[in-house]
Amino acid sequence: MEEKNIHDDLAAIRSLMERSSKFISLSGLSGILAGAYALIGAAVAYYFLYFDLPDELNPYAITRSTVVKGLFYGGDDGQLALFLLLIAVIVFIASVVTGIFLTIRKARRKNQAVWGRISRSLLFYMAVPLVSGGILIVILLLRGHYGIIAPASLIFYGLSLVSASNFTFTLVKYLGLCEIALGLIAACLPGYGLLFWAIGFGVLHIIYGSMMYLRYDR
Amino acid sequence: MKVPFEKLDKAFENRLRLQIMSVLMVNDRYDFNSLKDLLETTDGNLASHLKGLEKEEYIVVHKAFLGRKPNTTYEATEKGKEAFRQHLDALEKLIKQQKVN
Numbered sequence: 081m082e083e084k085n086i087h088d089d090l091a092a093i094r095s096l097m098e099r100s101s102k103f104i105s106l107s108g109l110s111g112i113l114a115g116a117y118a119l120i121g122a123a124v125a126y127y128f129l130y131f132d133l134p135d136e137l138n139p140y141a142i143t144r145s146t147v148v149k150g151l152f153y154g155g156d157d158g159q160l161a162l163f164l165l166l167i168a169v170i171v172f173i174a175s176v177v178t179g180i181f182l183t184i185r186k187a188r189r190k191n192q193a194v195w196g197r198i199s200r201s202l203l204f205y206m207a208v209p210l211v212s213g214g215i216l217i218v219i220l221l222l223r224g225h226y227g228i229i230a231p232a233s234l235i236f237y238g239l240s241l242v243s244a245s246n247f248t249f250t251l252v253k254y255l256g257l258c259e260i261a262l263g264l265i266a267a268c269l270p271g272y273g274l275l276f277w278a279i280g281f282g283v284l285h286i287i288y289g290s291m292m293y294l295r296y297d298r
Numbered sequence: 299m300k301v302p303f304e305k306l307d308k309a310f311e312n313r314l315r316l317q318i319m320s321v322l323m324v325n326d327r328y329d330f331n332s333l334k335d336l337l338e339t340t341d342g343n344l345a346s347h348l349k350g351l352e353k354e355e356y357i358v359v360h361k362a363f364l365g366r367k368p369n370t371t372y373e374a375t376e377k378g379k380e381a382f383r384q385h386l387d388a389l390e391k392l393i394k395q396q397k398v399n
Contacts, residue, residue, distance in 0.1 A: 086389050092313065093320040093386070100321040100328070100336055197332050 103198045103248045105187035107179070108296060111289025114175035118281035121171035125164050125274055165221075165229070171281070198247055206244035209236050230273030234263030234280045249296070255288045306392075307385040309354045314339060314347045319382045322357060322374035329371045348372060356381060 098104060187194040213236025220228045241256030259280050266276035310316045317337055321328055334344050351357045356378030360371045374382075 086392055089313065089316060090389060092317055096317050096320040097324045101324040193335060196335070
């Protein structure tokens with residue numbers, strides 16, 4: 081056996097251990113873009129919250145005081161909370177679509193199947209906390225607890241990342257832990273929900289995405 | 299300097315067998331078709347090497363059905379994992395010795 085052969089064997093072993101148990105096609109760029117969408121969404125929400133728009137641009141007569149009451153202090157103005165929820169849903173869908181597109185592209189380059197047993201496990205372990213958290217938030221919303229959105233969404237998103245991180249880069253675990261910590265802080269400071277959302281879904285994603293991009297994408 | 303080739307496990311002489319064991323070291327169970335896709339090999343080739351590893355008692359086979367389709371999964375035994383670790387140690391020693399030479 082030649083030295084070259086041994087090195088090839090070891091390289092094959094290392095690559096297989098990684099490829100067979102970890103989803104290494106997650107794209108860092110999609111993290112950066114998701115963060116950017118979240119910041120844009122937060123800016124739009126902020127604009128609606130803190131500047132009273134002229135009536136013709138504001139069919140629902142959303143004003144700063146009613147939104148602040150409705151969303152952040154647990155008031156009962158559900159329509160306004162729903163409007164912000166709509167922004168969140170648009171940001172979420174845009175991020176997921178970007179993520180899927182860029183991941184497929186990277187998987188082709190890495191020669192890894194996009195839809196295999198690893199990505200299935202990844203999605204399953206991610207979906208369990210995410211779906212249960214999402215349902216809980218909707219239930220609490222229907223009961224008028226609007227202040228729960230920001231901390232609960234950050235905490236459950238963090239839990240889903242930690243739970244999925246066994247099947248991908250360790251960096252995802254640290255991102256998840258940061259989101260959980262941020263969510264708990266947000267729960268202590270009602271009234272700053274939007275700020276924590278912008279940090280958690282915007283800034284943290286951009287930091288994580290850049291680190292991924294620098295380490296693995298290029 | 300004599301290189302301890304005899305420490306290398308004969309069962310792992312084939313690259314594909316080594317690859318199968320690598321996959322089973324980090325995954326509790328792996329099914330035939332995923333293994334085939336991952337290792338980019340043919341049914342026959344994969345099956346014969348799996349049979350070889352099974353004969354050595356390095357892996358165990360679980361046969362099950364998903365609906366009507368057979369779903370065969372493989373799992374590494376303790377004996378197999380130990381043999382794999384020793385084989386890796388031997389490879390490591392070989393590299394170190396060759397560096398010294």
